[in-house]
Amino acid sequence: MQDWAGRIRGGERLAIARAATAIENRTPEAEPLLKALFPHTGRATVIGITGPPGAGKSTLVDQLAAQLRARGKRIAIIAVDPSSPFSGGALLGDRIRMQRHHSDEGVFIRSMATRGQMGGLARGTLEMALLMDAAGKEVILVETVGAGQDEVDIARLADVTAVLLAPGMGDDVQAVKAGIMEIADVFVINKADQPGVARLEQDLRAMLSLAPQGKAEAPIVMTVASEGSGVEDALSAILAVRGRKSRDEAGLWKMRLRQMLLDRLIERLPDEELGTAAARVAGREQDPYTALDQLLRRWFGYTG
Amino acid sequence: MQDWAGRIRGGERLAIARAATAIENRTPEAEPLLKALFPHTGRATVIGITGPPGAGKSTLVDQLAAQLRARGKRIAIIAVDPSSPFSGGALLGDRIRMQRHHSDEGVFIRSMATRGQMGGLARGTLEMALLMDAAGKEVILVETVGAGQDEVDIARLADVTAVLLAPGMGDDVQAVKAGIMEIADVFVINKADQPGVARLEQDLRAMLSLAPQGKAEAPIVMTVASEGSGVEDALSAILAVRGRKSRDEAGLWKMRLRQMLLDRLIERLPDEELGTAAARVAGREQDPYTALDQLLRRWFGYTG
Numbered sequence: 001m002q003d004w005a006g007r008i009r010g011g012e013r014l015a016i017a018r019a020a021t022a023i024e025n026r027t028p029e030a031e032p033l034l035k036a037l038f039p040h041t042g043r044a045t046v047i048g049i050t051g052p053p054g055a056g057k058s059t060l061v062d063q064l065a066a067q068l069r070a071r072g073k074r075i076a077i078i079a080v081d082p083s084s085p086f087s088g089g090a091l092l093g094d095r096i097r098m099q100r101h102h103s104d105e106g107v108f109i110r111s112m113a114t115r116g117q118m119g120g121l122a123r124g125t126l127e128m129a130l131l132m133d134a135a136g137k138e139v140i141l142v143e144t145v146g147a148g149q150d151e152v153d154i155a156r157l158a159d160v161t162a163v164l165l166a167p168g169m170g171d172d173v174q175a176v177k178a179g180i181m182e183i184a185d186v187f188v189i190n191k192a193d194q195p196g197v198a199r200l201e202q203d204l205r206a207m208l209s210l211a212p213q214g215k216a217e218a219p220i221v222m223t224v225a226s227e228g229s230g231v232e233d234a235l236s237a238i239l240a241v242r243g244r245k246s247r248d249e250a251g252l253w254k255m256r257l258r259q260m261l262l263d264r265l266i267e268r269l270p271d272e273e274l275g276t277a278a279a280r281v282a283g284r285e286q287d288p289y290t291a292l293d294q295l296l297r298r299w300f301g302y303t304g
Numbered sequence: 305m306q307d308w309a310g311r312i313r314g315g316e317r318l319a320i321a322r323a324a325t326a327i328e329n330r331t332p333e334a335e336p337l338l339k340a341l342f343p344h345t346g347r348a349t350v351i352g353i354t355g356p357p358g359a360g361k362s363t364l365v366d367q368l369a370a371q372l373r374a375r376g377k378r379i380a381i382i383a384v385d386p387s388s389p390f391s392g393g394a395l396l397g398d399r400i401r402m403q404r405h406h407s408d409e410g411v412f413i414r415s416m417a418t419r420g421q422m423g424g425l426a427r428g429t430l431e432m433a434l435l436m437d438a439a440g441k442e443v444i445l446v447e448t449v450g451a452g453q454d455e456v457d458i459a460r461l462a463d464v465t466a467v468l469l470a471p472g473m474g475d476d477v478q479a480v481k482a483g484i485m486e487i488a489d490v491f492v493i494n495k496a497d498q499p500g501v502a503r504l505e506q507d508l509r510a511m512l513s514l515a516p517q518g519k520a521e522a523p524i525v526m527t528v529a530s531e532g533s534g535v536e537d538a539l540s541a542i543l544a545v546r547g548r549k550s551r552d553e554a555g556l557w558k559m560r561l562r563q564m565l566l567d568r569l570i571e572r573l574p575d576e577e578l579g580t581a582a583a584r585v586a587g588r589e590q591d592p593y594t595a596l597d598q599l600l601r602r603w604f605g606y607t608g
Contacts, residue, residue: 031593038591052357249586254579258570260596265569265604266562275558282553287342289335292564300569300604 001029005036008135011074013108016135020110023127034127037134042249044133045242046140048158050183055164056190060225060234061143065101067235073139076108076132077101080125080144108132126157126256155183156255160242162186162234165204167196184218185241188234192222270299305333309340312439315378317412320439324414327431338431341438346553348380348437349546350444352462354487359470360494364529364538365447369405371539377443380412380436381405384429384448412436430461430560459487460559464545466490466538469508471500488522489545492538496526574603 007015022030047064049057061077068075101107112125125142132140144154155161163184168191189200204220219237223230277295280286311319326334351368353361365381372379405411416429429446436444448458459465467488472495493504508524523541527534581599584590 035591035593039588042588250579250583252582253585253592254582257578257582257585257592257595257599258573260592261573261599262566262570264596264600266566269562269565274561275554278556278558278561279554281557281561284343284346287339288557288561288564289339291561292568295561295565296568 001032001036005033005134008033008037008131009040011136013105016108016131019131020128023124023131024112026124030127034130037130041130041133044129044137044140045160045239046129046133046142046158047238047242048154048161049141049143049164050154050161051164051166051188055166056225057143057164060164060188060190060223060231061141062101063223063225063228063231064141064235064238065107066228067231068139068141069101069104069106074106074137075139075141076110076129076135076137078125078128078132078140078142079109079111080113080142108135108137129157156252156259160185160238160245162188162238164188164190165200166191167194167200185245186234186237187218187220188223189220190223190225192230193224197222273298305336305340309337309438312337312341312435313344315440317409320412320435323435324432327428327435328416330428334431338434341434345434345437348433348441348444349464349543350433350437350446350462351542351546352458352465353445353447353468354458354465355468355470355492359468360529361447361468364468364492364494364527364535365445366405367527367529367532367535368445368539368542369411370532371535372443372445373405373408373410378410378441380433380439380441380444381414382429382432382436382444382446383413383415384417384446412439412441433461460556460563464489464542464549466492466542468492468494469504470495471498471504489549490538490541491522491524492527493524494527494529496534497528501526577602 004015004019008019019030019033021027022033049061049064051057058079061079065075065077101109110128112128129140129142142154142158161183163186165187166189187204189197189204191197201220201222208218219241221230221234221237223234225231273295277286277291281288281291308319308323312323323334323337325331326337353365353368355361362383365383369379369381405413414432416432433444433446446458446462465487467490469491470493491508493501493508495501505524505526512522523545525534525538525541527538529535577599581590581595585592585595
C-alpha cells in the first residue's frame with residue numbers, strides 16, 4: 001500500500017489509473033490507499049464546470065485544458081456523466097473531444113458515471129479529486145452534466161465553480177439559472193457569436209443585481225469555445241477568483257463529511273426490516289411517520 | 305386536527321391551501337395532519353412529467369390539465385421549481401401559463417421550491433401529493449425542472465413517469481437522455497414541428513432497442529404542446545401505462561421511507577461535533593475515513 005501510494009505521488013500513470021479504478025469500483029483497497037494519500041492532498045486547485053445541457057461544457061473544458069498545458073500546468077480532467085442504465089458505465093466514455101490530450105503525459109483524464117443514487121455527483125468524485133491532488137496534479141477540472149443536484153454537489157467539491165450558459169436554451173433556463181446562481185464564482189456565456197447573447201447577459205446581470213453582497217461581483221466572460229476565443233479570459237477570471245477566495249476548508253469538509261456519513265448510513269439500513277415496514281405502510285396499516293419513529297428507535301436508539 | 309382533515313377530505317380549497325402551506329413550511333402541524341389523512345390516500349394517479357430544460361414541460365402540463373378537465377377529472381398540479389436563492393421561494397410562482405386554470409374549482413395548483421438540499425425534488429413533494437390524494441384529487445400532475453437527481457426522485461413518487469424531449473437541444477442531451485431512460489414509462493417528443501424530430505426519434509428508438517426487457521415497449525408520442533396537438537394521444541398513452549402497470553406500492557414505500565429516514569438523520573447530526581471533526585480533517589491532522597469511523601461509533605454506536 002505504501003509503495004503504491006509512493007508511486008502515485010511520483011505521478012506514475014499506471015499506478016494512478018489502477019487507483020482510479022479501485023475508487024470507481026469501490027474495491028476494499030480504495031479506502032486504505034486514500035488514507036495513505038490524504039496527508040499529501042490539499043495543494044491542487046479544483047475547478048468545477050457546470051451548466052445546462054447543450055451549453056458546451058466539454059468543449060470549454062477541452063480548451064481550458066489546452067490553455068493550462070500551454071502554461072505548463074500538470075492537470076487532471078474528471079468528466080462526470082450520468083450513468084447509462086444500459087451500459088452500466090460512463091456513457092460518453094472519455095469523450096471524443098478530449099482525445100487530443102490523451103497522448104499528453106501532463107494530462108490525466110477520467111470519466112466517471114454517476115450512480116443515480118443519493119447525491120447526483122458520483123460519490124467517488126471527491127475521492128478521485130483527492131487522488132489526482134496527491135498525484136501532483138496542479139489543476140483539476142471537474143465537468144458535470146446536469147441542472148439540479150449536481151450543481152450543489154460541485155460547490156462542495158470545487159475551489160472555484162464556473163457556470164456555463166449559452167443563448168437560446170428555452171424558457172426553463174430561467175429556472176435553471178436560479179438554481180445555480182448561488183454556487184457560481186464565474187459565469188461563462190458560451191456560443192457568444194449566436195443570437196440572444198445580449199439578452200442573456202442582460203438577464204444575468206439583472207439577476208445578479210438582486211443578489212446579496214458578494215455575488216454581484218461574479219465576473220461574466222464571453223467565449224466561443226469551439227473556436228477557442230475568450231478561453232484565456234475565462235481561465236484568468238477563474239484563477240483570479242481562486243486567488244481572491246479565502247478558502248474555508250473546514251466548512252467544505254463539514255459538508256463533505258456529512259455526505260460521507262449519510263452514504264455509510266444508507267449502506268447500513270437493514271433492508272429487510274425496511275421492506276416489512278414499507279409493506280405495512282403500503283397496506284395503510286401504519287402511517288409512514290409512525291413507521292419512521294419505530295425504525296429510528298430500533299436502529300439508532302432514539303425517539304422521534 | 306380531525307376537523308381540518310375532514311374539511312380537506314371534503315375538498316375545501318381553503319383547508320387544502322392551509323395544509324399545503326404547513327407542508328411547505330414544515331410547521332409542527334404538518335405531520336399530525338398527514339398522519340390523520342394517510343389512511344385516506346392511495347387512490348389518486350400521480351403522473352410525473354420531467355425532461356431537460358426547454359423541452360416545454362409547463363406547456364404540456366397545462367394542456368394535459370385541460371384534457372383531464374374535459375374528461376371531468378378532479379386534478380392537482382404540483383410544479384417543482386429550483387429554489388431561487390435570492391427570493392427564497394419558488395421562482396416561477398404559479399407559472400404564467402397555468403393562470404387559466406386558477407379560476408377552475410376542479411384544479412388545485414401549487415408551486416414548490418426545491419431546497420437545494422439532499423434530494424433534488426423537494427422533500428415535501430411526496431407529502432403534497434398525499435395531501436392532494438386525501439383531498440379527493442383523481443389525477444396529480446407533478447412537473448419538475450431538471451436533468452439529474454430530480455428524475456430519480458420523481459420515479460419514487462409517480463405512478464407513471466413521462467419524459468419530455470425536444471429536438472435541437474445540443475450534444476449533451478445524449479447524456480441527459482441516458483440518465484432518464486430508466487425511469488421513463490412514456491416518451492413525449494414535443495416541438496414535433498421543428499427540424500430534427502426524425503433524428504431524435506431514431507436515436508431514442510436505437511437506445512430503447514438496447515434496453516433490457518420491458519423498456520423497449522415504452523411508447524413514443526409526438527406533440528406540439530403549444531398548439532395542443534398530440535396532447536390527447538399523450539394522455540391516453542400515459543393512462544394506458546397506469547392501467548397496465550402492476551403497482552409495486554410496497555417497493556415504492558421502501559424507497560420513500562429510506563429517503564425520509566435519511567432526512568431525519570441529517571437533521572439530527574450534531575453540527576458542532578461535525579464541525580470539530582471537519583477542522584481536524586481540513587488541517588490534515590486526521591483523514592476523513594478515521595473521522596467518519598469515530599463519528600459513527602459515537603453517534604450511532606457502531607464501528608466502521
